Amino acid sequence: MSSGTQLVLHVWPELEGALSLDSQCIAAILYLQLTIPGRFSIAYCTNPDESPSGQLPYLTHGLHTESGLLAIQKFVEKLDGVVSPDAGLSGVERAQNIARVAHVESELGDLVAHCLFCLRANWYGYTRKTLVSELPVPQRYYLPDRLRLSYKPRLLAAELWDVPEIEEEDVKAPTGFQRLTGKRRRDKNSKGKFKSIYAREKVLERAQAILDVYSKLLGTKRFFHPDSERPSSLDIIFASHIQLLQLPLSDPLFQTLLTERYPTLITHANLVHSTAFPTPESFPPLAERVTSTSILSLFPVSRIFQKKTAHPPTPEERKFALMRWGFFGAAVGAFGLYMHAIGLFAVVANTYNSLRVVKSVDSEHEDEEEDEDEIVEHELEEEVDEDDSVGREE
Structure with missing residues (x-):
């Protein structure tokens, strides 16, 4: 398949310290950079309705569109001169790779969604703030909350939506009776705080059970497959999730866990990123982004009425x-x-x-x-x- 026309990858905006606020978008950026460097550009998108499936990421190649990470991978591998990251794997390793990728997207994907969209401190202090700064009027007033609610059914099924958060204890001055007796009145909310701590511990235990598997699988190797000299699809997917879990958020629930118990997984994620982007200049160019503040921006505009590109039609x-x-x-x-x-x-x-x-x-x-x-x-x-x-x- 010819690749004369420039490919454009549409992803969610970047976060401070991460390529995007969505793990699938990060994986798509890493995958394209490792397979077709210099042959695609990135367009930060804040309207998932522009995608045929209503989800990001999606890839445009002329008039052709592919939506979803798996569809993007299959399309890119058909281009001329493209070698798949899993090309050197055996049949058994390929089958194991597919199963592990599905496991990472399911289990670690739930943890990432819980961290960015469920925990109120991270949502209001980080994720929502980033979305509001990128969205035009009037989308910034309703799209972030709609995006957060889209994760609710998934997190409810995984029992990760109604997890309480630890709040700082209010320090109050002791009363006169307390100063005389040296006793403090028992906090009425102490029972709720113990419940919060227990629920958070259950989430951390669940995260440890998942991360232990891949920490043992990685061992002292650079990548998950011992004979591989470049990241495979499993390395790319796993690194994209770890990149979001180790962000310095307001509620460092998983960042502390990764730093203290799994430094090798952080090193692996950084290695995958540095392999894809050895220098800051290697980052793909950004496509022109047009944002509208009119009421018409509420509705997805057909490609027929979009602004034509400067190059002559193929x-x-x-x-x-x-x-x-x-x-x-x-x-x-x-x-x-x-x-x-x-x-x-x-x-x-x-x-x-x-x-x-x-x-x-x-x-x-x-x-x-x-x-x-x-x-x-x-x-x-x-x-x-x-x-x-x-x-x-x-």
Whole structure:
């Protein structure tokens, strides 16, 4: 498959310290940079409705669109000169790789969503703030909350939505009785705080059970597969999730766990990132981003009405343009034939003729009334003249 047209990868905006606020988008950026460096650009997108599936990331190649990480990977591997990151794996290793990738996306994906979208301190202090700074008016007032609610069914099923958060204890000055007796009144919310600590410990135990598996699998190797000299798809997916879990958030629930118990996983994630981007100049170019603040931005705009690019259309684009206009012409012609077949045109014509007849009859009646008025006026004038002549004779 030819790759003459520039590929554009549309992803969620970047976070401070991460390539994007979504692990799938980070994985797509790393995957394309490791397979087709210099042949694609990145467009930060804040409207998932522009994607055919309603989710990010998605890739555009001319008039062709692929949505979802797996579909993007399959499309890119068909391009000329592309070598898959899993090309050197055996059949058994490929099968294991697919199972482990699904496990990471499911289990670590739940933890990432819980960390960024469920914990209120991280949501209001980090994720939502980033979205609001990137979104135009009026999307910034409703899209962040809609995005957060989209994760609620998934986290409810994983029992990660209603996890309480630890709040700082309010330090109050002791009362006079407490100063005399040296005792403090028992906090009424102490029971709720113990419950919060227990729930958070359960989440950390769940995270440890997942991270232990991949910490043992990695061992002292650079990547998960011992004979691989470059990151595989498993390395890319895993590193994209760790990159978000180790962010310095307001509630460092998983950052502390990774730093204290799993430094090798952080080193692995940084190695995958440095392999994809050895220098800051190796980062792909950013595509032109157009944001609108009008009411029309509430609705997804069809590609037909989008601003045309400066480069001349390719033969493939001209072919699709002719096909599109041919389809519109055929649709209009078929609609005309259908209207003629059911006799709607004849009905309209008869109705129009009937209206013309009624109008002409009304005009004739008006003419007759005018003639009668003129006759009456003429007769009245003659009577007046006769009366005048009689008066003169007398």
